[in-house]
Amino acid sequence: MPDSSLTVQVPGKLMVAGEFAVLEKYQKLVVMAVNRFVYATIRDSRVNRLTLESFDLHDMVWAYESNNVHVKTDDARVRFVAEAMTTVYTYLQEHDITPDPFHLVIRSELDDASGKKYGLGSSAAVVTSVVAAMLERFWPEKSSDTLIFKLAAISHVKTQGSGSGADVAASSYGGWLEYASFQADWLWDAYQQFTRITELVNADWPYFFVQPVTLPDTIHLCIGWTGSPASTTKLVDKISALNATDPALYQQFLTDSAAAVHTFLEGIRYADGSLIFDGTRQNRRALAKVGQDAGVDVETPLLTTLCDLAEAHGGAGKSSGAGGGDCGIAFMPSKEQADQLMKAWQEAGIQPLAIEPNAAGATIL
Numbered sequence: 001m002p003d004s005s006l007t008v009q010v011p012g013k014l015m016v017a018g019e020f021a022v023l024e025k026y027q028k029l030v031v032m033a034v035n036r037f038v039y040a041t042i043r044d045s046r047v048n049r050l051t052l053e054s055f056d057l058h059d060m061v062w063a064y065e066s067n068n069v070h071v072k073t074d075d076a077r078v079r080f081v082a083e084a085m086t087t088v089y090t091y092l093q094e095h096d097i098t099p100d101p102f103h104l105v106i107r108s109e110l111d112d113a114s115g116k117k118y119g120l121g122s123s124a125a126v127v128t129s130v131v132a133a134m135l136e137r138f139w140p141e142k143s144s145d146t147l148i149f150k151l152a153a154i155s156h157v158k159t160q161g162s163g164s165g166a167d168v169a170a171s172s173y174g175g176w177l178e179y180a181s182f183q184a185d186w187l188w189d190a191y192q193q194f195t196r197i198t199e200l201v202n203a204d205w206p207y208f209f210v211q212p213v214t215l216p217d218t219i220h221l222c223i224g225w226t227g228s229p230a231s232t233t234k235l236v237d238k239i240s241a242l243n244a245t246d247p248a249l250y251q252q253f254l255t256d257s258a259a260a261v262h263t264f265l266e267g268i269r270y271a272d273g274s275l276i277f278d279g280t281r282q283n284r285r286a287l288a289k290v291g292q293d294a295g296v297d298v299e300t301p302l303l304t305t306l307c308d309l310a311e312a313h314g315g316a317g318k319s320s321g322a323g324g325g326d327c328g329i330a331f332m333p334s335k336e337q338a339d340q341l342m343k344a345w346q347e348a349g350i351q352p353l354a355i356e357p358n359a360a361g362a363t364i365l
Contacts, residue, residue: 013170132362298323
C-alpha cells in the first residue's frame, strides 16, 4: 500500500425546498451541495490517531475493539466521527480487509472563521468525509456515491437517531438533488435486523430516492445569513408534535409542501423561472403557516425581510432549512436584480454569503 497521505473534500449543504415535510414517507425535498467544505486527511501512522482541528482535539489514540472504534478521550464531540469510523471499519472487515494503522485529521470550513455558524450541515459532512476517506484509502475499487451515502447515513442515524439524511446526500452526491428520505426509523430497524452492514448496504431502501436536477442558467441564486442560528432539533420536535395535537393541520402542511416542491421541480425541468418563483412562494407560505400552527417562528422577522426584499426586486425568497434564523435563499431573474437584492440585504442587516452550488460530492484532492 502507498505510504503517502490522501485528502478528501466533502461539500456542505443548503436546503432549498421541502423542509420538515421530508421527514415523512415519500415527501420530496430539494437540497444543494455548497462550496464550503470539510476535509478528511488520512496518513499512515505507527499507531491509530484522530485529530479534530475544529474542536482543537489533537493526536487522540483510538482502537477498533469489540466491533467498535474507541477513542481515548472524554470529549463527547468525537462520537459522530467514532461511529463513522466504526461503520466503515466493520464494512471493510466483512470483506476481509483490515486497515493498517492511520492518523485521520478532520478540518471544517463550513462555519465562519469568527465562529459564526451558517447551518451548512456540519456533522453530516464530517461523517461523509470520514467514510469517503477511509473507503478511498482501503477499499480496493473506486467507491460509488451511493456506497458513501449509505454508509454515512447508517452511521449518522446510529449516532443521531433521527434526521432525513438530505444533508448526507448533498455531501455524498453533490450538485442539486431531488430527494426523498430513507426514513430514520426504517433504517434503524433495518440495521438491527441485518447481521452484516454489507447486507444493509446492498438491500433495497424502499423510501429512499435521489436524482440530480439542474437549476436553469437564467435563474440567479442569492444566499443571505440572518444570524441567530436555529436549533433544528427543537423546531423539528415542535412541528412534529403538531401531528399529535392537530393531525389535520399537519396533513395540510404535507399537502401544501408537496405541491410547492412539485411546482419548483417543474420549473427546473422546464427551465421556467415563473414556476420556480411560484414554488418558492408556495413553500414559504406553507412553512410560515406550519410554524404559526406549531407555535414556533420558522420565519423570523429578519427572514421575513430577506424574503420580502427578494419579492420587491422581482424574485422570490424563503427560509432555508429549519428556519428560526440562519440562512434564507432567493431566486432572481437576472444578475442585475440579484446584485441589487444583495445590496438591499446588506442595508437591512442581512449578510450576503459568497456561497455557490458545488457540482461534486466527495472528491479526492
